[in-house]
Structures are given as structure tokens and as C-alpha cells.
Amino acid sequence: MAKLPVDFYQDHDTLTLSRLLLGCELVHESAEGTTAGIIVETEAYLTGDPACHAYRRKTARNAAMFGPAGTLYVYLIYGFYYCLNVVTGPEDVGEAVLIRALEPTEGLELMGERRHLDPTTKTGLRGLTSGPGKLVIAMGISRDHNFLSLTKAGKASPVFIRPRMQENVEMVTTTRIGITQGADLPYRFYVKGNRFVSKP
């Protein structure tokens, strides 16, 4: 199963990619093992959007957002958790798609160890990846993955995304979670009825 190529990330704008990424599978081939999950919730962060980290200027924290489309942007939030974004838009334009929830498909046992949850129970399974901070832990993503490419060959990109298996994904569009500025913008997308969505 192939990685989505760099053209996929380059050929669509950020809002379109936020929708197209739903139903695709995020994969991390780590030393501990491989984990993967279907992307079921995303949010778009655009230039000119006050909630976007890159709204004001390029800084040490948001620098990855200005990289080429198909780059990873990982940042610390609230001093505890990390969030994972797919960088979008042309190079030197600071836009990205936040991955907010996954439906686990591979490496559930490893995810359970990382999250200290039992994936064989209903609540334990849902707790693995039903939020942006949770999925980063379950997938074994860290600050070291900031700036990595999703599209390079082999070990150069242990984190990548596989294309959708099914063509049609029924989705819902709403406002974004946890922000104060730009709170009315309809930039959040999720798979309708999916139980791993953080806040249905």
C-alpha cells in the first residue's frame, strides 16, 4: 500500500485537503512496531485566520508550517500534549491541517501500551485515538517528527498517509474546537457517525 505522493498535498488547497484526508490512513513505522489509523476528524488553519499559529509571522515554533506541502508540523500544547498537523499550501505560506482523531487499524496492542489503556474494552479502544493529543501518544509521534516529510522514500519518512480505500466518505462540517479567535469559521470536518471523533 503506497504513500500518498507529494502531488496530492501540492495539488489541493488547505480546506480541500482537510476533506480529502478524511478516510485516508495515517501510518507510523516506528522501532517499536507499526501503528495506523483512519483519519476521521480534521481542522484547517489558514493564513489570514487569527487562530492559525502562522497568522502573525514565521517563528521558531511555527517554522514547519512554512515548509512544503506534505511536511509534518508537531507542536507542544498546554505543556503536556503534542498535536500533529499536515502542512499544506505553497512553501513559505503558513497553512496546515490538524489531525484530530483516528480510527485505529493496526498496532492496537502497542497503542494500548503507549496510552495505558486496554484496547479490548469498548472505552479503552475509543480512548486510544479520540483526540489530537491522544492520537499523537498512541502513534508514538514526538517533537522529533516536526519538519519530517510525509512523502520521502523509506526511512526518511516513517510517518506517511495511505490513500482512501473507499471513494465516498460522508462528512460533517462544523466550527473548530478549543479556540477563541476565528471560532465561528466552519473549518472542522469529521466522518459522520464515527465513534472515534473527539466531540461529535
Place this chain on the structure above:
DNA sequence: AGTACGATTGACT
């Protein structure tokens, strides 16, 4: 140099 605060989560009432 000092400080306010955030794209969250989990524990507790």
C-alpha cells in the same frame, strides 16, 4: 527579564 496563555486531557463534583 518577566509574564500571560494555549488547536488538551483526565480526574473529580
Place this chain on the structure above:
DNA sequence: GTCAATCGTACTG
């Protein structure tokens, strides 16, 4: 539903 935990960053002075 409410609330504390914890720290790097970005902005102020």
C-alpha cells in the same frame, strides 16, 4: 459540568 496540571513561546517593557 468544572477545574487543575505544566511549559515553551511570543509578546511586553
